[in-house]
Amino acid sequence: MSRYKAFIFDFDLTLVDSTAPIVKCFKHTLKTFGYDIPDDKTIIDTIGLPLTDAFDILSGITPNPNKEEMRKTYVAFADGIMAKESIFYPDALGILQSLVTAERKVAIVSSKMRYRIVETFECHTSSMPVDLIVGLGDVGAPKPDPAGLLFAADKLGVYREDVLYIGDSYIDAQTAYNAGIDFAGVATGPTPKDKLLEYPNVFVGDSLTEVFLNI
Structure with a gap:
């Protein structure tokens, strides 16, 4: 030891x-707010960042004025899938x-x-x-x-x-x-x-x- x-x-x-549930949560959130959805690798590369920073990157808008509401949407969707998946x-x-x-x-x-x-x-x-x-x-x-x-x-x-x-x-x-x-x-x-x-x-x-x- x-x-x-x-x-x-x-x-x-x-x-x-x-990886799978995180990608689902990001895609759901980006779609809900009308942003283009990047490829999976681009999403995966943001894992580990605070969600609000990730949304700046994935939306291509820095700072994104919607990022706090996006965080809430992500968390609400994650409540249903994150732990079990x-x-x-x-x-x-x-x-x-x-x-x-x-x-x-x-x-x-x-x-x-x-x-x-x-x-x-x-x-x-x-x-x-x-x-x-x-x-x-x-x-x-x-x-x-x-x-x-x-x-x-x-x-x-x-x-x-x-x-x-x-x-x-x-x-x-x-x-x-x-x-x-x-x-x-x-x-x-x-x-x-x-x-x-x-x-x-x-x-x-x-x-x-x-x-x-x-x-």
């Missing part, structure tokens, strides 16, 4: 594959449970709303092997601001040097760097492996299993 006392994970495309990666729950069994602290820091993360666990498993979830709105600023990671470390009662943050995107890598916390990348999202390797890291792998075999 690694030397770290606490492991903090991103959620979307790190622990769960939520998100799928945990095959190794994710086992790794979380093994960390808890090894008496390591486990947390999630995500730009997703906390209740949605809880709902996803409840929809797919009878257990929630996580000590803490920090979601959108729990701290003052979204990633790559380090507030969420620093808040989680404080709540877990660990020093930054004893924490590893695991995420799939350049935003996660930048967040860890901004927080002064070690980063491990998992190339399961839209950020290519070589891009993740450009950031300070202890390891970048193609899966969570590969990461945990090498840290």
Whole structure:
């Protein structure tokens, strides 16, 4: 087992594959507001950004005057599909449970709303092997601001040097760097492996299993 006392994970495309429902939610929202719908890759590349920033990009209007109403429409549509259509990666729950069994602290820091993360666990498993979830709105600023990671470390009662943050995107890598916390990348999202390797890291792998075999 690694030397770290606490492991903090991103959620979307790190622990769960939520690509399909996210794309559906963006398409529904853009169509509702009369905007052209971009290709799936363009939509997927915005995953991890705050929704309002994503709507600026996807609508081609910055700042988009409708983005707060678009966010509300997205969230309302997501209420019906997001949790049930998100799928945990095959190794994710086992790794979380093994960390808890090894008496390591486990947390999630995500730009997703906390209740949605809880709902996803409840929809797919009878257990929630996580000590803490920090979601959108729990701290003052979204990633790559380090507030969420620093808040989680404080709540877990660990020093930054004893924490590893695991995420799939350049935003996660930048967040860890901004927080002064070690980063491990998992190339399961839209950020290519070589891009993740450009950031300070202890390891970048193609899966969570590969990461945990090498840290």
